[in-house]
Amino acid sequence: MKIAIDGMGGDHAPSEVVQGVVEAVKIYDDIEVYITGPEDKIKEELNKNNYSGDKIKIINANEVIGTNEHPVMALRRKKDSSIVKALNLVKSGECDAIISAGSTGAFLAGCTLIVGRIKGVERPALAPIMPGRNGSFMVIDSGANVDCKPNYLVQFANMGSIYYESVFNKKSPTVGLVNIGAEEEKGNELTKETHKLLKEEKHLNFIGNVEPREIPSGETDVLVCDGFVGNTVLKLYEGAALNLLGIIKDSIMSASFMPKMGAMLLKPVFKKLKVKFDYKEVGGAPFLGVDGICIKAHGSSDGKAFKNAIKQTRIFYSSDVIGKIKKEISENN
Amino acid sequence: MKIAIDGMGGDHAPSEVVQGVVEAVKIYDDIEVYITGPEDKIKEELNKNNYSGDKIKIINANEVIGTNEHPVMALRRKKDSSIVKALNLVKSGECDAIISAGSTGAFLAGCTLIVGRIKGVERPALAPIMPGRNGSFMVIDSGANVDCKPNYLVQFANMGSIYYESVFNKKSPTVGLVNIGAEEEKGNELTKETHKLLKEEKHLNFIGNVEPREIPSGETDVLVCDGFVGNTVLKLYEGAALNLLGIIKDSIMSASFMPKMGAMLLKPVFKKLKVKFDYKEVGGAPFLGVDGICIKAHGSSDGKAFKNAIKQTRIFYSSDVIGKIKKEISENN
Incomplete structure (x- = not known):
């Protein structure tokens, strides 16, 4: 090629x-x-x-x-x-x-x-892959379309599922709708309407709403949302990880000898963590x-x-x- | 009382x-x-x-x-x-x-x-306080209003600023608009219009757009957004912290003796971290x-x-x- x-x-x-x-x-x-x-x-x-x-x-x-x-x-x-x-x-x-x-x-x-x-x-969508605790997950759309209609999101779900299945070689990846409640009737106008439409996409492995708290577990493969929410998820996730590691570092720096010693011994663990969160391993985000x-x-x-x-x-x-x-x-x- | x-x-x-x-x-x-x-x-x-x-x-x-x-x-x-x-x-x-x-x-x-x-x-808003690296921040609205108009967000900004100033005794707290770009013209219809309106609120210490990546630093006191985005921020932040600590724990459990020893010595640091993220210290979320x-x-x-x-x-x-x-x-x- x-x-x-x-x-x-x-x-x-x-x-x-x-x-x-x-x-x-x-x-x-x-x-x-x-x-x-x-x-x-x-x-x-x-x-x-x-x-x-x-x-x-x-x-x-x-x-x-x-x-x-x-x-x-x-x-x-x-x-x-x-x-x-x-x-x-x-x-x-x-x-x-x-x-x-x-x-x-x-x-x-x-x-x-x-x-x-x-x-x-209707609208192409940006679909980066992020590292989660139990696996990688895709967020589609992550910023290409800030104002969306329900049918855009249905297409995102389909395109994301095809990509995930093909590139990660995982049959019927799980597809979730990012929403602020697990129940079908929760959410804003966009997610409520999208939920109804996604339920009709019988060929998708649609598992329903996924609350943002559950996203980092990496248990859902393809997370569907509008580009504003997706970009927020992407950037906040990155920021939260960086800042949490920063807070740990701050605490270690101001700690006494023994915890400092502990941090030294833990270096290989933090190194592995850094690799896990390293976008360089993943490649780039497909624009589907x-x-x-x-x-x-x-x-x-x-x-x-x-x-x-x-x-x-x-x-x-x-x-x-x-x-x-x-x-x-x-x-x- | x-x-x-x-x-x-x-x-x-x-x-x-x-x-x-x-x-x-x-x-x-x-x-x-x-x-x-x-x-x-x-x-x-x-x-x-x-x-x-x-x-x-x-x-x-x-x-x-x-x-x-x-x-x-x-x-x-x-x-x-x-x-x-x-x-x-x-x-x-x-x-x-x-x-x-x-x-x-x-x-x-x-x-x-x-x-x-x-x-x-126009709409009362839920305004929890979250722990950041350099200070606590408020997210208003965090879920009471999932579909918002720009003038709702302007009121959220004013109410949040008043609460933060009064309760945390901080003169002119910084107010930021949660947005997926730092520049004024970035964002969706809601944030673009809200940005214009917030600039006119001269009595507020409005510092412009705040990208989600910057939120966990805790450098902006009051973060304004619609309830869908706010709830997403709140829950993803919680989930990211929990999962990151989980990933660290997973890594330690599967590590050799020395890193395990290190983790033991680091316990006081992780304990401090847990306190920092403990909602029990904060009280509850005011509904303003x-x-x-x-x-x-x-x-x-x-x-x-x-x-x-x-x-x-x-x-x-x-x-x-x-x-x-x-x-x-x-x-x-």
Whole structure:
């Protein structure tokens, strides 16, 4: 398969992008990667990584879209940006997938406007995978659609279930509706109506409402919500974990010798915890509902994260998630 | 002051309710407490606690509203329930405050329907206080109003700010709007419109949008959002903390001798952490916007939690929060 990667996207671009790509092409025989960005800079990085093979191509692009720019306007103005060039490679069919760690807004808008939606999909949705106590869970939508209608959420549920089943190889993943009460009649207008509709989706393993308290257990595979709630869940979860570890650290620092000693002995446990919460292990968040494999990598991705995003892209491709979504959506429209 | 307490509300009623009340009247000379519930049962509990003073009165009530009953219907049918009797004590002016650890739905509906809203308040809001890394923060609304309009949120901001300033004795507490982006133009229809309105509230210390990731730091005092988002924040925060501690525990259990030893030595640190996250220290969540002091205690409250809820009620009363809210609302209507 051929993968386009936004060479200038992310806090550590292009060096970590190139490093991750070089590592990936060494491991995976069946991929070619097109890196978009200033040719000289990308070349320099390839040299630093001692790469001289033919699995990596450079597509020259001299502009960059920043995270503070207006997404749609920036996409229109900066035709020579690394992200637009990478999106066009997917649109033209030259590449099968795009990965970017750049501006989320520009990426989502670009995927929708340039790559295009799958026919029948109301709204594509961002679907990151998060680490829970007993397993990983997906939150769909995590921020692409802040104001939603019930039928959008039903499509999120279907797309998320297909992705989870295909990529994690888990038959009939559980699908839950994020809601502030376990009972069917609880919630706001959106969740009450969505609950009714999801119950009718007999092919889904819909387990009902999931209260936010239960989310971190990781017992529900696919969590469905509007993008405002999803983004809140995502960011609060991250913030809560960071701050809790921070509070533990504060307490240890102000503690006496014995607890400090204890903390030293516990280091391997905390290290394992850090790995568990490390987004770099997971790859990126798929943007589901667009007619191409679009992976949003974390803004602070390093080489390892890019390598893992490429790994994830391969599974996404080989399991034909997009074909399955097309089939599901066309059968229901 | 006179406080009505729902003797049958909560998982450990009436024993823990009575125990907390007995402890409180021993400490605070200036209170009288009316406990509602079956006279014989409450009497029995008072005897167990060796109480024979005249600061505690029993108001006989033979029914209980369960957490699974429809709030409004249950309030109408069960006139002889401990919660309705307690609410009526506030409505009639016999008591200055009510505390209940019973059904949240019945409590909120009862406060609104029986005690009544403050004139001009669109929607009363639940405003619990949560522990953050650098201080406590309030989330208003935390579940009373799942579908909100921008002007409701502006009132939440004002009521929350008044309560925080008065009860925590902090001049001009910071007020933030929970939103999925720091920039003014980010968010959904509700937050975008609310942001504009909050900027006009010059008397508030409005610091703009607060991303969910920043909430657990505790750096913003009053966090404003609709009840669906607020309840999600509240419950996910609780769930994330519990699960993270669970993951640490899992890791320790499966670790070798040395980390286990380390965990032993770290016990005092984890104990401190548990205290920090202990809702029992905080009291209960004020329900702001109703014309009476209404405190919702946690369903699993024990004696200590009830004692602290009474302590909080005293400060609420003496700092004239309701008078200040009335003044604020009348000036803006």
